[in-house]
Amino acid sequence: MPVVAVIGAGQLARMMQTEAIEVGQSIRLLAGATDSSAAQVAADVIIGDYTDLEDLRRAVDGADAVTFDHEHVPTEHLRTLISEGVNVQPGPDALVNAQDKLVMRKRLREIGAPVPPFAAIESVEDAEAFFDAVDGAVCLKARRGGYDGHGVWFPKDRGEVGALVAKLLEAGTPLMAEKKVTLVRELSAMVARTPSGEVAPWPVVESVQTDGICTEAVAPAPGLSEQLAQRARQLAVTIAEELGVTGVLAVELFEFEDANGQADIAVNELAMRPHNTGHWTQDGCVTSQFEQHLRAVLDYPLGSVDTTAPVTVMANVLGGDTDPAEPMGRRMAQVWQRFPQAKIHLYGKTHRPGRKIGHVNLSGDDVEQTRIDARAAAHYLVHGRWA
Amino acid sequence: MPVVAVIGAGQLARMMQTEAIEVGQSIRLLAGATDSSAAQVAADVIIGDYTDLEDLRRAVDGADAVTFDHEHVPTEHLRTLISEGVNVQPGPDALVNAQDKLVMRKRLREIGAPVPPFAAIESVEDAEAFFDAVDGAVCLKARRGGYDGHGVWFPKDRGEVGALVAKLLEAGTPLMAEKKVTLVRELSAMVARTPSGEVAPWPVVESVQTDGICTEAVAPAPGLSEQLAQRARQLAVTIAEELGVTGVLAVELFEFEDANGQADIAVNELAMRPHNTGHWTQDGCVTSQFEQHLRAVLDYPLGSVDTTAPVTVMANVLGGDTDPAEPMGRRMAQVWQRFPQAKIHLYGKTHRPGRKIGHVNLSGDDVEQTRIDARAAAHYLVHGRWA
Numbered sequence: 026m027p028v029v030a031v032i033g034a035g036q037l038a039r040m041m042q043t044e045a046i047e048v049g050q051s052i053r054l055l056a057g058a059t060d061s062s063a064a065q066v067a068a069d070v071i072i073g074d075y076t077d078l079e080d081l082r083r084a085v086d087g088a089d090a091v092t093f094d095h096e097h098v099p100t101e102h103l104r105t106l107i108s109e110g111v112n113v114q115p116g117p118d119a120l121v122n123a124q125d126k127l128v129m130r131k132r133l134r135e136i137g138a139p140v141p142p143f144a145a146i147e148s149v150e151d152a153e154a155f156f157d158a159v160d161g162a163v164c165l166k167a168r169r170g171g172y173d174g175h176g177v178w179f180p181k182d183r184g185e186v187g188a189l190v191a192k193l194l195e196a197g198t199p200l201m202a203e204k205k206v207t208l209v210r211e212l213s214a215m216v217a218r219t220p221s222g223e224v225a226p227w228p229v230v231e232s233v234q235t236d237g238i239c240t241e242a243v244a245p246a247p248g249l250s251e252q253l254a255q256r257a258r259q260l261a262v263t264i265a266e267e268l269g270v271t272g273v274l275a276v277e278l279f280e281f282e283d284a285n286g287q288a289d290i291a292v293n294e295l296a297m298r299p300h301n302t303g304h305w306t307q308d309g310c311v312t313s314q315f316e317q318h319l320r321a322v323l324d325y326p327l328g329s330v331d332t333t334a335p336v337t338v339m340a341n342v343l344g345g346d347t348d349p350a351e352p353m354g355r356r357m358a359q360v361w362q363r364f365p366q367a368k369i370h371l372y373g374k375t376h377r378p379g380r381k382i383g384h385v386n387l388s389g390d391d392v393e394q395t396r397i398d399a400r401a402a403a404h405y406l407v408h409g410r411w412a
Numbered sequence: 413m414p415v416v417a418v419i420g421a422g423q424l425a426r427m428m429q430t431e432a433i434e435v436g437q438s439i440r441l442l443a444g445a446t447d448s449s450a451a452q453v454a455a456d457v458i459i460g461d462y463t464d465l466e467d468l469r470r471a472v473d474g475a476d477a478v479t480f481d482h483e484h485v486p487t488e489h490l491r492t493l494i495s496e497g498v499n500v501q502p503g504p505d506a507l508v509n510a511q512d513k514l515v516m517r518k519r520l521r522e523i524g525a526p527v528p529p530f531a532a533i534e535s536v537e538d539a540e541a542f543f544d545a546v547d548g549a550v551c552l553k554a555r556r557g558g559y560d561g562h563g564v565w566f567p568k569d570r571g572e573v574g575a576l577v578a579k580l581l582e583a584g585t586p587l588m589a590e591k592k593v594t595l596v597r598e599l600s601a602m603v604a605r606t607p608s609g610e611v612a613p614w615p616v617v618e619s620v621q622t623d624g625i626c627t628e629a630v631a632p633a634p635g636l637s638e639q640l641a642q643r644a645r646q647l648a649v650t651i652a653e654e655l656g657v658t659g660v661l662a663v664e665l666f667e668f669e670d671a672n673g674q675a676d677i678a679v680n681e682l683a684m685r686p687h688n689t690g691h692w693t694q695d696g697c698v699t700s701q702f703e704q705h706l707r708a709v710l711d712y713p714l715g716s717v718d719t720t721a722p723v724t725v726m727a728n729v730l731g732g733d734t735d736p737a738e739p740m741g742r743r744m745a746q747v748w749q750r751f752p753q754a755k756i757h758l759y760g761k762t763h764r765p766g767r768k769i770g771h772v773n774l775s776g777d778d779v780e781q782t783r784i785d786a787r788a789a790a791h792y793l794v795h796g797r798w799a
Binding site: 312 | 414426430432435713721752770
């Protein structure tokens, strides 16, 4: 049976391990520590640093495919591994688009994918010029390393733009700016693609963000026209094909109203791995994103993306300000008592405010009731009391 | 988070590990070898012998609950552990009924559960008398240790009964005999029960046996009247309650025609752990038997046993006479190519004729087509060619 080496040992690798076990595979992990989320639950763990070529070489030795639970492995190391015969999926030419927000936007513009107006920001003058060009609707982003609202700023006026950009450039942060869209909501279009070129897009979901962190996903996105859903799925397929993505690709989308008041979409971010907005597939879809990712990077045929319920809601469990006195096990019991159909997923992580420590999937017939119940379940797991 | 110690490291423990990972738990395994099915995929593995009290003590140290992937742990050791404060689920008073077929049948008769006529066999004379009493319709069984058709004999005449019983008693095999029923088919009624007394019976399934080995399970059992299904579920609940079973209980049933030609049921065997006829729950039910078993032994509220598809068929993958030249990974690819909705589960076991090395779950709308497809998928995984 094939061995997949996964670089990184967070919750995404942990949930890949779950699926790998069932299909008889062996996951090899490169983990930073023995108690990291995935390392707790795997037998074949290499401890090392993903920025160190020698550690990477140890982790990928003999693996049939190498993949990732984050985008931060230096692409030069990946090119070296490929030159040594290692099967890296997705490859560095695709991955660079998930590492650098400016590179990604340029590439998407090239292939005709919709993105909000953007500019490279290499000076205060660049920033001020962009501010004027978009009538002050500026979103400033670090080109690399941002996540969960980190590395994104919304300066309020021209003075704040200048001061912020000066400070960030001084600190060595490469920057870009984007026109802030008038958001209706956020969507996520996910697709898996194999090296042979097979693609399988999942239903498009609505993604709810709170303070820049995904807190909820609703599948399929309520009230989305079939026409726009089809456009979003096709956009994800096109991006995967044009950028040469293999494995799972998440295309985070803005839904906004165009000048005529029509619903339209533009790309916000890309992730080339399983993604928070795809966790619902574990319990609401024939093939979960984690199984599909493993199949895709091994160039196996992809699984059915049929849903198994009319609606599935994923609610994130984010560490609260304090950790409740009631142990997590008893909190789970309370949730299961009230919602026997709740699927709780926990990552083996200790409490820290705002940290993603788990999620709840709940399937049902009624969108609003399912959302209310999923949120209530997640709230109890965080706070140890009902909302 | 609680730690569950599992004694035994076969495929049942492996599939418990899958579910444990998702709910944030840590499974501790007592395994006979580092390459056993579950030990391949777990981080916390104690190597030892389940008949050795010291090894058991090492494995259960600090665990919140202790459970099993087989019934063969000596009950005297379990009693010792309990006296030392260990939380053993299910306990030895229940387990003895899954260890000794004669003890079980006596107990079931006591509580009014239907069982075919039976007798203890301690001499050739006992056997001949039973042969006469049931007009030659004799099934001879080893009281302990039988599985998958091993330890069961169907002697054809009085002379064969005598010779067989003499030989087996001489070899020290404790025996019992049972009247062979005129079988319509086999069914399986499964239920989970917590130490607090909550019960959750799954839909009753049809179980297909070939040469004494389960090869297929169809959920729910096609054409079973709701009345008989309800009786079977209630029977499983009653047995769980009367015998004090905790965790998952499988009640294997004979369906036969009574003297009036009416469909009736009798108990064949009991298993006090997840069971082959419950594997379909992984992909056809909100809560799988493996998650439910962990929840039950930890005395958590039980999960929903609602189905997620009109029909789910489980087909076992049993090692064929030879191992095909095509590697298992490529065989999986062929199956997925033809059946994108097939859920393949493999146990990390090497080929041996007749050995259970995996199973396929397939859900659909049409019972017959789903059976045909599930069998075809399993056949390919075994033989590397379509039937």
